[in-house]
Structures are given as structure tokens and as C-alpha cells.
Amino acid sequence: xxxxxxxxxxxxxxxxxxxxxxxxxxxxxxxxxxxxxxxxxxxxxxxxxxxxxxxxxxxxxxxxxxxxxxxxxxxxxxxxxxxxxxxxxxxxxxxxxxxxxxxxxxxxxxxxxxxxxxxxxxxxxxxxxxxxxxxxxxxxxxxxxxxxxxxxxxxxxxxxxxxxxxxxxxxxxxxxxxxxxxxxxxxxxxxxxxxxxxxxxxxxxxxxxxxxxxxxxxxxxxxxxxxxxxxxxxxxxxxxxxxxxxxxxxxxxxxxxxxxxx
Amino acid sequence: xxxxxxxxxxxxxxxxxxxxxxxxxxxxxxxxxxxxxxxxxxxxxxxxxxxxxxxxxxxxxxxxxxxxxxxxxxxxxxxxxxxxxxxxxxxxxxxxxxxxxxxxxxxxxxxxxxxxxxxxxxxxxxxxxxxxxxxxxxxxxxxxxxxxxxxxxxxxxxxxxxxxxxxxxxxxxxxxxxxxxxxxxxxxxxxxxxxxxxxxxxxxxxxxxxxxxxxxxxxxxxxxxxxxxxxxxxxxxxxxxxxxxxxxxxx
Numbered sequence: 001x002x003x004x005x006x007x008x009x010x011x012x013x014x015x016x017x018x019x020x021x022x023x024x025x026x027x028x029x030x031x032x033x034x035x036x037x038x039x040x041x042x043x044x045x046x047x048x049x050x051x052x053x054x055x056x057x058x059x060x061x062x063x064x065x066x067x068x069x070x071x072x073x074x075x076x077x078x079x080x081x082x083x084x085x086x087x088x089x090x091x092x093x094x095x096x097x098x099x100x101x102x103x104x105x106x107x108x109x110x111x112x113x114x115x116x117x118x119x120x121x122x123x124x125x126x127x128x129x130x131x132x133x134x135x136x137x138x139x140x141x142x143x144x145x146x147x148x149x150x151x152x153x154x155x156x157x158x159x160x161x162x163x164x165x166x167x168x169x170x171x172x173x174x175x176x177x178x179x180x181x182x183x184x185x186x187x188x189x190x191x192x193x194x195x196x197x198x199x200x201x202x203x204x205x206x207x208x209x210x211x212x213x214x215x216x217x218x219x220x221x222x223x224x225x226x227x228x229x230x231x232x233x234x235x236x237x238x239x240x241x242x243x244x245x246x247x248x249x250x251x252x253x254x255x256x257x258x259x260x261x262x
Numbered sequence: 263x264x265x266x267x268x269x270x271x272x273x274x275x276x277x278x279x280x281x282x283x284x285x286x287x288x289x290x291x292x293x294x295x296x297x298x299x300x301x302x303x304x305x306x307x308x309x310x311x312x313x314x315x316x317x318x319x320x321x322x323x324x325x326x327x328x329x330x331x332x333x334x335x336x337x338x339x340x341x342x343x344x345x346x347x348x349x350x351x352x353x354x355x356x357x358x359x360x361x362x363x364x365x366x367x368x369x370x371x372x373x374x375x376x377x378x379x380x381x382x383x384x385x386x387x388x389x390x391x392x393x394x395x396x397x398x399x400x401x402x403x404x405x406x407x408x409x410x411x412x413x414x415x416x417x418x419x420x421x422x423x424x425x426x427x428x429x430x431x432x433x434x435x436x437x438x439x440x441x442x443x444x445x446x447x448x449x450x451x452x453x454x455x456x457x458x459x460x461x462x463x464x465x466x467x468x469x470x471x472x473x474x475x476x477x478x479x480x481x482x483x484x485x486x487x488x489x490x491x492x493x494x495x496x497x498x499x500x501x502x503x504x505x506x507x508x509x510x511x512x513x
Binding site: 008009010011012129130131158164165206209210212213214215216217218219220222223224227 | 311
């Protein structure tokens with residue numbers, strides 16, 4: 001069984017699941033842009049809303065942190081780099097390395113922004129079927145000349161569908177190599193070769209079988225198009241999303257909140 | 263005698279490595295349940311991939327309703343539904359519902375009709391309760407049922423199954439035999455490639471055995487060929503080795 005991550009689609013009937021994927025894409029773009037102009041207060045407001053939405057689709061905070069653990073480590077490195085390199089009022093020093101107040105604040109803000117962008121992406125991918133993504137890509141690419149939108153869309157859809165399978169195969173190959181003490185090889189090139197070549201071979205063979213299976217079910221680019229969800233909830237969600245973005249930017253620029261956070 | 267659904271005439275497919283299938287001649291009639299047996303590498307999979315023109319032969323021809331399958335490939339693939347050995351690489355949908363809808367979408371069937379057909383097929387294969395599930399989270403038996411549903415929804419006249427019992431446990435295999443047998447009793451023509459005939463031989467109406475050189479070695483009723491299976495590289499069912507013509511619990 002392929003390992004499921006939070007970034008794979010989880011079926012559900014929440015409003016987020018039922019939103020038109022084009023509106024959802026626009027919302028993700030809006031929130032991401034608003035985040036990069038927001039300060040602490042705006043980020044906090046966004047975090048509260050995103051946490052609530054994450055809860056409603058059935059993902060708990062420990063699950064979320066577990067899935068993002070490597071990303072959080074990266075954010076920690078970013079935070080430390082900012083804290084130690086931005087000049088300002090020193091807060092503490094250790095062996096000649098000085099952390100400044102401005103650096104800590106900047107580092108925390110940047111880390112928080114990236115974390116929230118990841119949360120937004122997670123909410124999007126967990127509530128959007130790759131088939132809907134395919135339809136959205138097709139819709140967005142339709143006006144672009146010289147781009148075969150149907151081909152691009154199916155490539156995106158298959159990539160999203162088979163990424164977990166490829167990762168699962170890579171894991172199995174690593175286990176098989178390590179079971180025969182492959183991890184004892186000192187030469188990194190040999191280690192990479194032992195693991196990469198079998199994974200590539202398996203992936204190409206799986207792709208070949210997939211093509212045959214799709215051909216056997218009459219696959220062609222000229223298919224019944226997916227329907228986009230319509231209804232008032234899309235307009236309402238866009239309005240709520242716009243409201244949140246305005247609130248985030250407004251809070252961050254209000255002098256009261258600036259005073260509290262700085 | 264009814265008109266054959268499918269005719270295979272002197273079909274040969276040679277691979278550069280030397281293996282392949284050679285001079286295969288067959289007729290498949292409506293309602294038959296054919297077991298295509300033979301040892302590994304005997305060319306069972308190669309042969310069934312010719313049935314709906316997934317591969318092209320070196321020589322010979324396959325005809326469906328009297329017309330070469332290559333003359334109307336969409337018709338051939340709609341009429342002959344194929345269930346592959348590895349369910350994981352056959353499943354392309356994000357949910358069970360989407361997976362079953364994949365075939366009708368390819369045929370450009372209008373969306374409301376797709377919904378109706380998929381709902382009916384899921385109910386028929388007892389998968390309705392899993393409609394919103396990610397196929398990757400299903401058990402082996404459920405995945406196999408899903409692949410059959412993905413074919414059934416296209417209303418095929420013949421269902422071809424390639425090693426359907428591979429990687430299945432006993433209860434899943436038993437359930438699958440029940441489903442396939444039921445489909446056959448409803449009039450569906452079944453062709454099943456397998457090297458393990460024990461589970462299903464009592465349901466089959468005909469058995470075709472291929473030898474290790476890719477040639478058709480035997481073709482007849484299962485009860486007549488039971489004693490020849492081992493000589494052809496196919497494991498003889500336990501009841502036959504014990505001297506019974508049928509499993510004792512069926513007599």
C-alpha cells in the first residue's frame with residue numbers, strides 16, 4: 001500500500017472539499033500574497049483561521065507537525081540564520097555569536113510566514129482531488145497559445161497520482177538494499193547507484209504498465225470534462241477569503257498592533 | 263453452433279530475446295469461461311494483450327465479431343475489458359468513484375449517465391460504501407474488485423483477467439471466484455490467464471493450455487484435461503490427484 005501523507009487528497013464533504021478548485025487556487029494565491037505583506041498580528045489571525053480549517057478537515061496539530069517536521073527544521077535554520085546575522089540591539093551572545101532583537105523578530109516573522117504558506121498548501125492539497133487540479137490546470141492554460149493544455153493537465157494529474165507510489169517503491173528498494181547490508185558501502189556514488197537504478201527501472205516499468213492499462217480503457221485526450229462545482233458557497237468563500245486577507249494586511253499596519261508586537 | 267465472438271488466426275508474436283507466442287488458433291464463443299493456463303513465460307499475457315490490440319502481432323490476426331480488432335480499436339477495447347495482474351498500476355483514479363468513472367469518461371459519455379452507471383456498478387461489486395476512499399488504502403481483494411468494476415462499467419462482452427489471484431489471500435481469492443463465476447452465469451464471457459487453476463477450474467467451461475515454447479498445447483473441457491495438467495507444467499488440482507473427477511464437496 002502506498003504511504004499516504006497529509007499532502008495527498010483526503011476525501012470529505014467539508015466546504016473546502018466542495019469549493020470550486022479555481023476559486024480555491026485563487027484563494028491560496030491571495031492568502032500567500034497577503035502573508036508576505038503581513039506582520040505578526042496578521043500572521044496570527046491567519047494561523048487561527050487555518051488551524052480551524054485544518055481541524056474541520058480532520059487533521060490534528062500533532063499530525064500536522066509530524067508531517068512538516070523536516071520543513072520545521074528548515075525553518076529553524078532560517079530563523080537562526082536571521083537572528084544571528086541581522087544587526088541590531090544584542091539580546092544574548094555566546095562565544096562571539098550575537099543574537100539581536102531585530103534578528104529574532106525578523107527570523108520569527110519569516111519562519112511564521114513560510115509555515116503558514118505550507119499550511120495553506122496542505123489544506124489545498126488535502127481537500128483537492130488531482131482530477132480537479134487537472135481540470136483547473138486545463139482551464140487556466142486554455143487561453144495560453146501553443147500550450148497543449150489537455151496534455152499538460154493529464155501529466156500533472158498522473159504526476160500527483162504516482163508520486164506516492166514512486167516514493168513507496170523508493171522506500172521498498174532502500175529496505176531491500178539495506179537488508180543485504182547495502183548501507184555499509186562507503187562509496188556514496190555506489191550507494192546512490194544501488195538505490196537509484198532499481199527505482200528508475202521500477203518506475204519506468206510501472207509507467208509502461210500504466211500506459212497499457214489506460215490504453216485498454218480507451219484513454220484519449222478527448223474525454224468527458226470534469227464539472228466545476230458551482231453555487232453560492234464559492235462567492236461566499238471568496239468574500240471570506242478577501243476579508244481575511246484585508247484583515248491580515250490591516251492588522252499588520254495598524255499602529256496599535258505594531259506597538260504590541262514590537 | 264453460435265457464431266464466435268472472437269477468432270484468433272495463426273497468431274505469432276516473436277520477441278528479439280527468442281520467446282513469444284507461435285501460431286495460435288482459437289475461437290471464443292459467447293458465455294464461455296475459458297481458463298488460459300500454462301507455466302511462467304508460456305506467453306499467456308502476450309496472447310491476451312493481442313485480444314484488444316494492445317500489442318501488434320508479427321503475423322496472424324485477431325477478429326472480434328468477424329472484424330479485425332485493429333480496424334476499430336475503441337470498439338475492441340470497449341468490448342473486451344482487461345483486468346491486469348498488478349492492480350496498483352492499473353488504478354488511476356483519486357477515489358474509488360473516479361477510478362470506475364475513468365473508462366466512461368474516455369468514451370465521452372455525458373456526465374449524468376456516468377454518475378448513474380458508476381453508482382450501479384459500485385453497488386454490483388459491493389463497493390458503494392468505499393466510493394470516496396483513496397484506492398491506495400484498499401485491501402488487495404477490494405482493489406481487484408475495483409479493477410473489475412472499472413471494466414464492467416464499460417459494458418464489455420468479454421472480460422479478460424490476467425493472473426487475478428496473484429497476491430491475494432484465501433478469503434479474497436474465494437470471494438473473487440464467486441464474483442467471476444456469477445458474472446459468467448449472468449452470460450458474461452470470461453477469459454482468465456492463470457498458472458494456478460485449482461481455485462477456479464470447477465467454474466470453467468473450457469481450458470486452454472500453453473506450453474513453455476509459446477504454443478497452444480491442449481484445448482478442451484476441464485474434466486478431460488485434468489490428468490494432463492502436470493505434464494504441461496500446470497499444477498494438477500488436489501481433488502484430481504486424489505482420483506476424483508470433481509471436488510468431493512461438489513459431487
